[in-house]
Amino acid sequence: MSTTSPLRVRLTRRQALGLAAGGAAGAAGLRLVTLHPWGGGSSAGTAASASAGGANGAWASPLGSGPRPLAAHLLRRAGLGYSPQELDAAAKLSYSDLVDKLVSTKAEQPAALPAEQRFQYQMVSRWWLQHMATTAAPLPERMTLFWHGHFTSDFRKANALPFVYQQNQLYRRLGTGDLRSLLLGVVYDPLMIRYLDLDQSTAKAPNENFSREVMELYTLGAGNYTEQDVREGARALSGIRFVLLDSGGAPLQLPRRMGMTAKEYAQQLAQLIDAGATFAGRLQPRVHDTGTKTYLGRTGNLGPDEVVDTLLAQPSCAPFIATKALTYFCTPSPSKDLVTRVANQFRSSKYDVKTLLRAIFTSSEFTDPSSYRSLVRSPVDYTVATMRALQRPQLVPQAMAAGATMDQVLYDPPTVAGWPVNAGWVSSSAWLARVNFAQTVVAQRGVTLPDVTAGLHAQLDGVVGPDTASVLNHAATDADRWYALLSSPEFQLK
Amino acid sequence: MSLTRRDFLAGGLLATGAGLVVPPVLARGVLAANSDGVHNDHVLVVLQMGGGNDGLNTVVPYADSAYHDARPTIGVALDKVLHLDGSVGLNPALAGLKSLYDAGRVAIVQGAGYDNPTYSHFEALQVWEYADPQRRATDGWLGKLMAAQQKAAADSLAACALGQASTPAELRASGATVSVIDSIAAYDVQGGAVRQAAAPALYKRTPGIYGALFDQALSTAESGIAALKDASSYKPATQYADTATVYGSKNSIASSLQLTAQMIVTQPGVKVCHVVLGGFDTHQDEAVRQTALLTDVDRALSAFMQDLDAHGVADRVVVMTWSEFGRRVRENGSRGTDHGSAAPVFVVGKPVKGGLYGAAPSLTDLDNGNLKHTVDFRSVYQAMIQDWLGGDAQSVLGGSFPTLPLLA
Secondary structure (H helix, E strand, O other): OOOOOHHHHHHHHHHHHHHHHHHHHHHHOOOOEEOOOHHHOOOHHHHOOOOOOOOOOOOOOOOOOOHHHHHHHHHHHOOOOOOHHHHHHHHOOOHHHHHHHHHHOOOOOOOOOOHHHHHOHHHHHHHHHHHHHHOOOHHHHHHHHHHHHHOOOOOHHHOOOOHHHHHHHHHHHHOOOEHHHHHHHHHOOHHHHHHOOHHHOOOOOOOOHHHHHHHHHHHOOOOOOOHHHHHHHHHHOOOEEEEEEOOOOOEEOOOOOOOOOHHHHHHHHHHHHHOOOEEEEEEOHHHOOOOOEEEOOEEEOOOHHHHHHHHHHOOOHHHHHHHHHHHHHOOOOOOHHHHHHHHHHHHHOOOEHHHHHHHHHOOHHHHOHHHOOOOEOOHHHHHHHHHHHHOOHHHHHHHHHHHHHHOOOOOOOOEOOEOOOHHHHOOHHHHHHHHHHHHHHHOOOOOOOOOHHHHHHHHHOOEEOHHHHHHHHHOOOHHHHHHHHHHOOHHHEO | OOOOHHHHHHHHHHHOOOOOOOOHHHHHHHHHHOOOOOOOOOEEEEEEEOOOOOHHHOEEOOOOHHHHHHOOOOOOOOOOOEEOOOOOEEOHHHHHHHHHHHOOOEEEEEEEEOOOOOOOHHHHHHHHHHOOOOOOOOOOHHHHHHHHHHHHHOOOOOEEEEOOOOOOHHHOOOOOOOEEEOOOOOOOOOOOHHHHHHHHHOOOOOOOOOHHHHHHHHHHHHHHHHHHHHHHHOOOOOOOOOOOOOOOOOOOHHHHHHHHHHHHHHOOOOOEEEEEEOOOOOOOOHHHHHHHHHHHHHHHHHHHHHHHHHOOOHHHEEEEEEOOOOEOOOOOOOOOOOEOOOEEEEEEOOOEOOEEEOOOOOOOOOEOOEOOOOEEHHHHHHHHHHHHOOOOHHHHHOOOOOOOOOEO
């Protein structure tokens, strides 16, 4: 047994340093223990600002102290976590080059999922998590996850249909392009058509479900439309149905399901899909309302495409999406000024998502000390970051099982508003589920855990609070140290 | 304030003096009874029907032809309705609730709503969760009530969200502690003594804007785990329906209510419990879906009431249901209904003074196709806070509302 591991020695020394700093912080609260001075220059005392960070002071931000913590900060948010090696490579680039590289890298196609597995959302989720845990193009995957939470759908109405898989591919394909294409994709997406009852809506009896949510939750926000707009929008969006197309885009007869189990039916559809068939949304003129509507101030024989263009023309659209993206990527409460700046760039780029993301990642707020650890990792974020930190994509089944206890099952959001953010993830049971996931990970038999010292420096930037430092100090084994790292408050944040 | 039987008993035990050991269960009961926020051993169970339950197909105005005109395909047939009086009756899926009603244990507050209703799920949720139609309040109404209580009693199980993994907004408030317990079996730190020491030790002085929240989550869990060691003494006295989830819902209301019974029976500090069943957003195929959901609620509530009776705690428990809105009077083209406004609230339990309260909203005098409310929903909250839990409704609700004598 090793009582003098380098980690332990270093921790002890730095802890003393941290305690000294804590004494200096006075009434503002405890200063932090910094495990490892960055770039040889800064130390625990210099980066700490113990003012507006809560009862125990703020985290000591290392973001101003060199390329590595800055790269780590960006990779946690724009990407999906990293191994120490990935961080090393990223930290070799300048910050702006790294932003460019992340944003401009094209989505990597996951290995094709066998057709018969596309009918089960759990198989799709497993395949997707596997891809999140391994892809070399993390940002498009991050955006697939972001849009899954924004233009959300649940799996239930796609029973025995491959719609979850198709929507997942759609958000990957269009998620870093322009919002108009994406929104049109959403309006005609088979899973969305089912989820928000577009396929139930007819000229005679329009269904308002999608019409309301596309304004309230997807593009404008409450208060930026009237109840009359909801009703008129429903008319304009009436008559969208999903159809089956062959590989050349010609309509196919949808096989009848009568007398078949879901599984038998899926097998029959899988044969068509193997031959290149896909589902798509189409406007069916015979059930579409062709009368005159007045929608958000625009009058005419409006249809789905006009609805999309009218939505994008609203002044509230860019700020609404910018606020959502900033809350997800940058700060839990973005200032009005920040929203305006980012929204203006987004709008003037004709809603180019890459421009939106660049604007966020290069804003001064993104790298401000107050931004450091100001966001809470979602359960998927947490489990994927764990797999990437350990380079253990084999943990996907455990991550899926843990997701339910942490309250995030992909394609099963709590409501049509999608996933919560930040404080919304925190509860007594969800935090138990997180530490118990860490236990599952470190207790795996026959698995050698990677170097924990490198892990600590890469994952926690060497900036830990007094509790984590103390638990690490008392840890007897590398499994205990990895448990402390993965369970720590530091690792739940980004 | 009059002493309840339990207060009296507990006080008597304490007064007996030296030599008598107060059982820990009772000692904790005393603590809860003497604290600031609520002043008795009563328990309020809040049952949320998420998604907007269709009130008109729940408490059916069967005698009104306007109902049948507006609901040609999904209206509840005249001969199926479980009559409550000459004009309204319950959905046939609510047979258990009908028996409880006949036994005087169900108060139905008709037409509960508020002025200028919103038809957005999220705004409407906010209105009900924060008890504020202006949507300016930042604390959940139950959280606000419990914050004062917990300051004095520090009982981590006083406010519980059960059968779910996240904290419901109505229980969120600064100073309020909420135990969120999906299942008691999973509510533990796995991995043995080393982990059980390490996990809470990581969350004592967490810096940053989430520090206090994180630390509270872990310390709440830690003390809850300790208290729940004696929860295994509970055995359900009745069969709860199977725990398969109904379409559109993530939760099983039967297992959530069974867990609630377990908590009430074994943990005297429990004051407020929240359970939820989602899936009521029936834009299409409502007859099938709402029937399934209401059946689920009906069976689970009936089993829960029997269980409480058998354990001798029915005197202490009241259940209140709510949903963010009712639905449009006229059905849509998908054999469903779109978002609407006012709807009935059920208050169920042995301490309840059963009957119909409030006027059934008119089906012809509508606001753009939606019902006009007849009772401010905060009147129900006021009754729960003041008349049931013995708290200060004025400070929680920021005003007073017409009283509803819902309790016997």
